[in-house]
Amino acid sequence: MVKKGQTFRSYSHELKVEAIRLHIEEGWTYRRIMEHLGIPDRHRLKVWMKKYKQLGEFGLMDQRGRREVFMAD
Numbered sequence: 001m002v003k004k005g006q007t008f009r010s011y012s013h014e015l016k017v018e019a020i021r022l023h024i025e026e027g028w029t030y031r032r033i034m035e036h037l038g039i040p041d042r043h044r045l046k047v048w049m050k051k052y053k054q055l056g057e058f059g060l061m062d063q064r065g066r067r068e069v070f071m072a073d
Contacts, residue, residue, distance in 0.1 A: 011039070016060040019045055020052050 019037055022028040023045070028036075030045050039045060051059035 010062070011044075013060060013062075016048050017057065019048060020060070023049065 015037060019033050019039070022033050022036070023030070030042050033039065033045060034042060048060060
């Protein structure tokens with residue numbers, strides 16, 4: 001639950017890609033990635049991994065406030 005006055009951290013696209021690369025290519029554990037990149041929440045890494053597996057690198061982009069545009073033929 002969100003608390004009044006709570007601040008949220010945002011992470012750069014490059015940091016997300018690096019975390020995914022370390023896990024997939026290098027075989028690092030979530031704990032090691034968290035310590036190396038300074039990410040305090042393991043759940044955040046799991047969410048990034050799920051989005052990456054579903055949508056690829058595009059899934060790691062921040063989609064807040066964006067509308068989907070559909071082209072009609």
